[in-house]
Amino acid sequence: MNLILSIESSCDDSSIALTNIDNLEVVEHLKISQEIEHSKYGGVVPELASRLHAVALPKLLEKLKPYFKNIKAVAVTTHPGLSVSLHEGVAMAKSISAFLEVPIIGVNHLYGHIYSLFIGKNESLPLLTLLVSGGHTQVLRVKDFNNMELLATTMDDSVGEAYDKVAKMLNLGYPGGPIIEKLALKGERDRFNFPIPMQNSPLVAFSLSGLKNAVRLKIEELRESNSLDEQAICDIAASFEKAVVKHLLQKSKKIFKKDNSKYFAIVGGVSANSYIKSNFKKLCKEFGKVMLEVDLKYCSDNAVMIGRWAIERYKRRDFDNLDSIKVGATKECREIVSSTK
Numbered sequence: 001m002n003l004i005l006s007i008e009s010s011c012d013d014s015s016i017a018l019t020n021i022d023n024l025e026v027v028e029h030l031k032i033s034q035e036i037e038h039s040k041y042g043g044v045v046p047e048l049a050s051r052l053h054a055v056a057l058p059k060l061l062e063k064l065k066p067y068f069k070n071i072k073a074v075a076v077t078t079h080p081g082l083s084v085s086l087h088e089g090v091a092m093a094k095s096i097s098a099f100l101e102v103p104i105i106g107v108n109h110l111y112g113h114i115y116s117l118f119i120g121k122n123e124s125l126p127l128l129t130l131l132v133s134g135g136h137t138q139v140l141r142v143k144d145f146n147n148m149e150l151l152a153t154t155m156d157d158s159v160g161e162a163y164d165k166v167a168k169m170l171n172l173g174y175p176g177g178p179i180i181e182k183l184a185l186k187g188e189r190d191r192f193n194f195p196i197p198m199q200n201s202p203l204v205a206f207s208l209s210g211l212k213n214a215v216r217l218k219i220e221e222l223r224e225s226n227s228l229d230e231q232a233i234c235d236i237a238a239s240f241e242k243a244v245v246k247h248l249l250q251k252s253k254k255i256f257k258k259d260n261s262k263y264f265a266i267v268g269g270v271s272a273n274s275y276i277k278s279n280f281k282k283l284c285k286e287f288g289k290v291m292l293e294v295d296l297k298y299c300s301d302n303a304v305m306i307g308r309w310a311i312e313r314y315k316r317r318d319f320d321n322l323d324s325i326k327v328g329a330t331k332e333c334r335e336i337v338s339s340t341k
């Protein structure tokens with residue numbers, strides 16, 4: 001059995017996975033999430049995250065000892081993310097690479113999210129993808145492994161960040177996305193008429209900060225008049241979500257009109273959101289695209305997606321240098337603009 005060991009520690013999830021290089025089968029997927037620890041702060045505290053990774057990663061690795069003899073390469077997220085958190089994973093990957101004398105592959109976390117679509121299976125390309133996570137909101141065209149093109153990005157906050165901040169304003173905890181989604185199901189989407197960002201702008205880009213501010217003002221207004229009750233919170237969540245989706249759809253539609261990729265997919269943590277997904281399903285139907293979906297357990301950060309991307313690199317014998325690999329400094333550590341390698 002030929003295995004790739006992959007490590008993900010870019011934010012608040014410590015994860016290690018083993019994937020069979022030959023048949024893409026996921027052999028092990030271990031993950032310790034730090035959500036509870038960060039929840040009381042309403043967001044991720046980098047120093048705390050890094051300390052927790054330092055405890056969690058060795059604990060997970062210990063469980064994989066019986067497989068060490070089968071490991072042919074080690075892959076690790078090197079960018080983007082919290083540098084103190086990334087460092088924990090990179091340091092561990094370097095030690096494993098040196099100890100087992102296997103090559104090392106530094107992976108761009110965003111490539112991992114895109115390849116989370118292809119865990120356990122071959123690629124379906126060309127693909128248009130909306131990458132929505134805590135740190136990014138982008139539309140990319142993936143022609144093949146060697147050819148990705150950035151078509152749109154956010155000018156300020158990411159979608160995940162906006163969900164997290166709205167949840168924080170309402171003292172609901174972290175991460176905000178799943179909490180807001182759940183409350184929105186009990187809310188009235190038309191109660192608050194939040195502005196759809198950049199509605200009249202021809203720019204194909206995203207912006208969430210204006211909407212976030214409008215939500216903040218509404219919360220303050222309701223608090224002052226003592227009317228921020230349970231139903232009002234659900235209605236805020238629902239109305240906010242409606243504005244987010246309208247914005248994402250409106251800008252994506254402009255891209256869909258000019259794109260002939262067969263496949264479309266939403267990737268990144270926010271892709272777990274059913275309301276966003278169902279609306280994009282309708283858009284895909286309208287434009288005759290096949291919508292692919294990430295398995296729910298691989299939407300949020302995980303090491304399996306890092307391993308899946310790294311297998312493509314392994315097949316091409318495309319490795320990094322053990323002496324020079326470090327956080328933010330490998331060949332994949334540039335933002336994707338138009339990356340024809």
Ligand code: KG4
Pocket residue numbers: 011132133134135136159160161163164175176177178181268269270271272273274299300301
């Ligand atoms: O990809 P991810 O796990 O980490 C980053 O790379 O940032 O994404 C985390 C983000 C958080 O902002 C979280 O609130 C959001 O994904 N998220 C959601 C949902 N589940 C997670 N946002 C909306 N709806 C959800 N169901």
Ligand code: ZN
Pocket residue numbers: 109113133134268269300301
């Ligand atoms: Zn992520």
